[in-house]
Amino acid sequence: MIVIGIDLSGPSNHKDTVLAIFEVQNGNLRFIKSMSNVSDKDILEVVSVQSQGDEVVIGIDAPLSYEDGGGDRESDRNLRKFIVQNGMKSGSIMPPTLNRMVYLTLRGIKLSREITTQASLHPISIVEVHPGAVIGSRLSSVEMSHVLAYKQDVEVRKVLLNWLEQQQLIGIPEAVADQSHSIDACAAALGAWHWRDTKFTPKWISPAKPPLHPFDYCC
Numbered sequence: 692m693i694v695i696g697i698d699l700s701g702p703s704n705h706k707d708t709v710l711a712i713f714e715v716q717n718g719n720l721r722f723i724k725s726m727s728n729v730s731d732k733d734i735l736e737v738v739s740v741q742s743q744g745d746e747v748v749i750g751i752d753a754p755l756s757y758e759d760g761g762g763d764r765e766s767d768r769n770l771r772k773f774i775v776q777n778g779m780k781s782g783s784i785m786p787p788t789l790n791r792m793v794y795l796t797l798r799g800i801k802l803s804r805e806i807t808t809q810a811s812l813h814p815i816s817i818v819e820v821h822p823g824a825v826i827g828s829r830l831s832s833v834e835m836s837h838v839l840a841y842k843q844d845v846e847v848r849k850v851l852l853n854w855l856e857q858q859q860l861i862g863i864p865e866a867v868a869d870q871s872h873s874i875d876a877c878a879a880a881l882g883a884w885h886w887r888d889t890k891f892t893p894k895w896i897s898p899a900k901p902p903l904h905p906f907d908y909c910c
Contacts, residue, residue: 692748692888693741694720696880697734698822698872699753699802701794705730710737711867711876713860713884714745720884722862725873731802735809742811749806750820750883752875753799754787756904761788766897766908770821773895773910778835779827803906817906818886822878824910826851828894829858842871855881882910 692715700707705728712723726733741747758764763771763786771784787796803817827838837854841847848868855863855877867873885891886909893909 692746693723693744694880694884694887695738695741695747695749696820696822696876696878696883697729697749697751697753698875698879699751699795699799700872702731702798703794707872709870709872709876710734711873711880712737712741713880715884715888718890719859719861720880722860722864722877725864725867725876727870727873731798731805734802735805738806738815739809739811742809742813742815744813746813747811747815748883748887749815749817750879750881750886751799751803751817752820752822752879753802754792754796755799755803755817755819755906755908757787757796757800759903762786764904766904769897770824770895770908770910774821774824774827777824777828778832779823779838783823784821816887818883819906819908820879820882820886821908821910822875822882824895825878825882826854828910830854841874845869848874885909 694713696711698709708729710726710729713720771781775781785792852868886893895910897908899907
């Protein structure tokens, strides 16, 4: 199984879009490579290549649907409640139609649908993931300050690299700690792995509700 975590940014912001590729191996998630400054075309090509050899599971950090009429989806409200109960801040969960979110939502919807139409030899599955919630829901109470600080603090990101290794993500190079988007891509892969692999269960999940909300949302 190949697991790909994507920290997506808006359509004009390839610079902050990061993709991390892992392979399930001997019960671990082994790092293959990370790519930054990634376009939609780059992502589709990676998925196409990887899906020729194995099942591909993709965790995307971006809204993959929106609420008809605007505002929060039911899943957004439920995840916001979950992360607050776990000591995180509610502000990281924003409605997909919020002004600052709409272009990211547009890209997430477009890209996820394009991926699902790709022909491949092996299955491709997609889940919407919130990387901060993936991390925060697995940290101990004494470590919770890390999830509140890693976006701004490279030293905290280095700590989280070690923590990711404890979560069985092995072989991640130290350079991944240089930017928070790379940490988020790895965390998205962790969430997607726990969603797809029957040996694990997500910490929180909102099941898909087709046709308007066609993908599960998890952390």
